Amino acid sequence: xxxxxxxxxxxxxxxxxxxxxIMEEKSFHFKMLIVKLNGNLIPKEAFSSTxxxxxxxxxxxxxxxxx
Numbered sequence: 001x002x003x004x005x006x007x008x009x010x011x012x013x014x015x016x017x018x019x020x021x022i023m024e025e026k027s028f029h030f031k032m033l034i035v036k037l038n039g040n041l042i043p044k045e046a047f048s049s050t051x052x053x054x055x056x057x058x059x060x061x062x063x064x065x066x067x
Contacts, residue, residue: 032063
């Protein structure tokens with residue numbers, strides 16, 4: 001499966017995957033995230049049930065606070 005992840009083409013083995021699975025494979029373990037799938041904001045509680053399909057655009061933005 002090939003998707004656009006954070007403006008880069010990424011290929012994963014197999015078919016549709018959940019957002020949680022993609023974050024696990026990419027080692028994204030951040031606490032404060034904004035996730036958009038095809039331009040739609042996805043709430044954290046839906047990461048394990050939302051499927052990402054071939055050709056989809058997934059944006060995972062890590063928020064950093066500082067002073």
